[in-house]
Amino acid sequence: MKSFPTQEIGSLPKFGWRTKPFRLMALTDDDLEAAREWGDRLQVDGRADLYRLLSKRYSFSDEEKKTIVDFSLLYAIRMCETAGQGIAKEPGLDLVWSGEQARTEMYETPVSNIDGFEFVGRVRSFDNKYWRMASIRSAPKYKENYHLEELLFTEKQAERKLKIPVTDAITIMAWSDNNYYTGKWANKRGLPPAKRSFSARREFTLELAKIIRKVIRELIEKGVEEVQIDIPAATQYQSEDDIKLVTESFNETTKGLDATFSVHSCFPPNTGYGILFPHLLEMKKCERFSLEYGNRDTFERGLDAKSRVGFEDLKLFKEYGYKKQLGMGVIHIHTDTLPSVEVVRDRILYSAKVTDLPPENLYVNPDCGLRTRRPEIAQKMLDLVVGGAELARRKSG
Amino acid sequence: MELTEYQVSLTGLHARNEKTIQATQDWERSRINEVTLKENFDKDCDSLVELQKHVGAEYITDGQITLAWQDLFRPISSGFEGLEPGPMVRWFNTNTFFYTPIVKGAISSDGKVLSRIIERRFVDHGSSLKIILPDPLTFSELAEDRHYGNKEKLQFAYADAIRGELRTLSSLGVKYVQFSAPSLVYRLKQKPFSRAGLKQLGEAVRNAVKGVSLKSGFYPFFGDASPYLPELFDVIPTDDVGVDLTQTDDSSLPATSKGVIAGIVDSRTTYLEDVEMLAARVEDVLERTGTKTLTLAPSADLRYIPRVSADEKLELLGRLRAKVRKGSGSPKAKASARRGAK
Numbered sequence: 162m163k164s165f166p167t168q169e170i171g172s173l174p175k176f177g178w179r180t181k182p183f184r185l186m187a188l189t190d191d192d193l194e195a196a197r198e199w200g201d202r203l204q205v206d207g208r209a210d211l212y213r214l215l216s217k218r219y220s221f222s223d224e225e226k227k228t229i230v231d232f233s234l235l236y237a238i239r240m241c242e243t244a245g246q247g248i249a250k251e252p253g254l255d256l257v258w259s260g261e262q263a264r265t266e267m268y269e270t271p272v273s274n275i276d277g278f279e280f281v282g283r284v285r286s287f288d289n290k291y292w293r294m295a296s297i298r299s300a301p302k303y304k305e306n307y308h309l310e311e312l313l314f315t316e317k318q319a320e321r322k323l324k325i326p327v328t329d330a331i332t333i334m335a336w337s338d339n340n341y342y343t344g345k346w347a348n349k350r351g352l353p354p355a356k357r358s359f360s361a362r363r364e365f366t367l368e369l370a371k372i373i374r375k376v377i378r379e380l381i382e383k384g385v386e387e388v389q390i391d392i393p394a395a396t397q398y399q400s401e402d403d404i405k406l407v408t409e410s411f412n413e414t415t416k417g418l419d420a421t422f423s424v425h426s427c428f429p430p431n432t433g434y435g436i437l438f439p440h441l442l443e444m445k446k447c448e449r450f451s452l453e454y455g456n457r458d459t460f461e462r463g464l465d466a467k468s469r470v471g472f473e474d475l476k477l478f479k480e481y482g483y484k485k486q487l488g489m490g491v492i493h494i495h496t497d498t499l500p501s502v503e504v505v506r507d508r509i510l511y512s513a514k515v516t517d518l519p520p521e522n523l524y525v526n527p528d529c530g531l532r533t534r535r536p537e538i539a540q541k542m543l544d545l546v547v548g549g550a551e552l553a554r555r556k557s558g
Numbered sequence: 559m560e561l562t563e564y565q566v567s568l569t570g571l572h573a574r575n576e577k578t579i580q581a582t583q584d585w586e587r588s589r590i591n592e593v594t595l596k597e598n599f600d601k602d603c604d605s606l607v608e609l610q611k612h613v614g615a616e617y618i619t620d621g622q623i624t625l626a627w628q629d630l631f632r633p634i635s636s637g638f639e640g641l642e643p644g645p646m647v648r649w650f651n652t653n654t655f656f657y658t659p660i661v662k663g664a665i666s667s668d669g670k671v672l673s674r675i676i677e678r679r680f681v682d683h684g685s686s687l688k689i690i691l692p693d694p695l696t697f698s699e700l701a702e703d704r705h706y707g708n709k710e711k712l713q714f715a716y717a718d719a720i721r722g723e724l725r726t727l728s729s730l731g732v733k734y735v736q737f738s739a740p741s742l743v744y745r746l747k748q749k750p751f752s753r754a755g756l757k758q759l760g761e762a763v764r765n766a767v768k769g770v771s772l773k774s775g776f777y778p779f780f781g782d783a784s785p786y787l788p789e790l791f792d793v794i795p796t797d798d799v800g801v802d803l804t805q806t807d808d809s810s811l812p813a814t815s816k817g818v819i820a821g822i823v824d825s826r827t828t829y830l831e832d833v834e835m836l837a838a839r840v841e842d843v844l845e846r847t848g849t850k851t852l853t854l855a856p857s858a859d860l861r862y863i864p865r866v867s868a869d870e871k872l873e874l875l876g877r878l879r880a881k882v883r884k885g886s887g888s889p890k891a892k893a894s895a896r897r898g899a900k
Binding site for chain 2: 281282283284285286287288289291292294296335336338339340343344347348353354355358394396397398399400401403404428429430431432436456457493495
């Protein structure tokens with residue numbers, strides 16, 4: 162087994178030529194140049210067809226838009242499979258995906274494809290970043306499998322092992338407006354207000370979990386072997402009951418399914434991940450927890466606790482006797498300022514030191530999906546993941 | 559007999575409207591310039607102020623929606639000496655984030671950091687402007703301290719720096735300061751702060767408002783205040799003290815001679831509560847507290863739902879105020895007014 166295997170966490174940035182046709186905007190010279198530059202750099206098969214298609218610049222038919230999305234998936238797969246080229250002896254991530262290029266984003270795609278939701282407007286997440294909030298107005302119902310086409314295409318095109326990211330129920334619940342269930346529980350007298358709102362969140366979550374289970378079951382039937390359950394909202398700790406609900410939701414989602422499951426979460430409050438323990442470890446089918454750490458770390462080299470302050474929470478896994486796999490987020494994804502490859506190496510080696518897990522169990526990844534970065538930065542981040550892991554392998558022998 | 563005065567007020571950062579959201583994104587992509595962006599923010603603030611006047615808010619906020627207020631700490635961590643914005647961290651139990659204030663040296667300010675970013679035109683036009691700031695505890699809990707090495711010192715250093723700012727704001731005509739205190743009640747697995755800790759916080763707040771001629775409020779939200787009741791009302795030296803009623807059961811509310819900020823409308827959902835049910839709850843709060851000033855408020859910032867819904871919540875508070883004012887002659891309300899007057 163390979164030491165310090167590498168993976169992406171899900172999303173990659175979208176090029177202007179991928180997004181503009183859907184916003185009914187004309188492509189610019191820069192968009193066409195980016196398609197050429199990256200197509201040539203990544204050696205994307207059939208890219209000349211894309212260049213010809215994009216030269217039309219506007220008024221793309223639905224079929225042409227589908228072709229554009231397919232090429233976007235291809236670019237993303239190639240970006241994952243060639244990461245580290247030029248700096249690593251063995252380029253390419255070990256676990257890849259097609260960068261969520263077929264999705265609007267990890268929240269909007271599922272809620273657009275589950276009945277009961279209605280978009281109500283944008284909400285600010287931080288600075289000038291927003292998400293389109295959907296409101297649940299009736300009990301959610303499965304409409305169609307929103308990842309199937311993306312899966313079938315990616316399976317056909319990727320050469321490396323695949324891991325499909327699927328947004329979990331907790332996150333959809335937490336990022337949505339819980340209008341329907343809040344109303345349903347509003348009149349339940351005798352319950353304290355905080356319990357009423359928790360009950361509304363729990364019922365909503367568990368209804369969603371059933372739908373997501375069906376989505377995943379169909380993906381497994383089509384050949385999926387590994388699923389990353391994306392739970393960024395696991396760290397949106399509303400109450401102790403909600404923390405237990407994260408685990409309950411995961412177990413409910415994966416019930417009766419046969420695949421390898423991992424969990425990704427990120428950006429906890431300043432209390433860190435500790436509050437999730439030990440409930441997190443009761444996720445029966447989770448083989449790997451891939452969490453964000455790079456954001457809070459220093460840019461200094463070193464294997465001491467002070468230099469690696471961002472990775473302190475990894476100790477929790479050792480304290481609780483965890484023996485399975487971990488994914489270490491070694492690159493902060495909300496800045497263009499990059500650590501050196503040696504710092505990434507030290508982050509990996511420090512993780513091995515404090516967890517006492519064998520290097521085969523320690524995956525290396527960016528903190529989170531890279532959709533907010535420019536492609537050049539995203540590529541450099543993936544290069545650092547591959548390059549840092551290779552240096553760590555050499556150092557650890 | 560003195561009847562209760564019902565007020566309406568916002569308690570946090572407000573949502574930006576869709577036009578402003580688009581403008582911020584266009585500005586980031588260099589499609590519009592700063593002047594156009596500012597025009598959008600101005601219109602957005604104007605419409606929010608109008609709405610607050612319409613619902614009868616005594617103290618008006620400018621929504622604290624501009625780029626200066628990207629998060630509640632930002633003007634402070636960017637503008638005060640000794641501080642700088644650090645890593646991005648989740649803001650309590652929300653899907654919003656803030657940049658951790660890093661304390662690199664002694665905290666100080668020229669006293670004009672906040673006055674430079676408030677929308678003074680509203681004061682000039684006769685509005686009673688309210689500003690919302692982190693309380694000393696929330697600051698000390700969420701900041702990364704590399705200088706003081708002691709949370710008590712950090713609270714007081716922050717309070718000292720804030721006092722200078724409040725003096726300037728007061729001289730410019732700002733009328734009200736609210737200290738937002740989520741760290742006090744958002745405790746999850748942690749034990750509540752001790753009585754001594756609460757007392758210390760009270761002293762830090764006292765330090766912040768010492769000699770400042772602003773009306774003041776202290777509002778802990780995102781958690782159950784009952785572990786601190788009734789002491790909270792005695793120890794915190796502000797004119798008003800608040801309770802997040804989406805998290806706290808009415809039965810824990812004590813009688814008080816202070817003003818009460820009742821976070822009664824859920825700011826985390828677009829679901830519009832039934833005004834009759836809210837009114838019944840207001841009567842209950844009044845009966846338990848006997849307060850003479852009851853501020854009807856959203857449970858937290860209204861930035862967690864889209865602007866249209868946030869404004870609907872504000873309108874709901876206006877309707878609630880009208881409803882309870884009408885009912886203030888009811889036997890129950892009269893009884894509580896009598897109790898408060900004792």
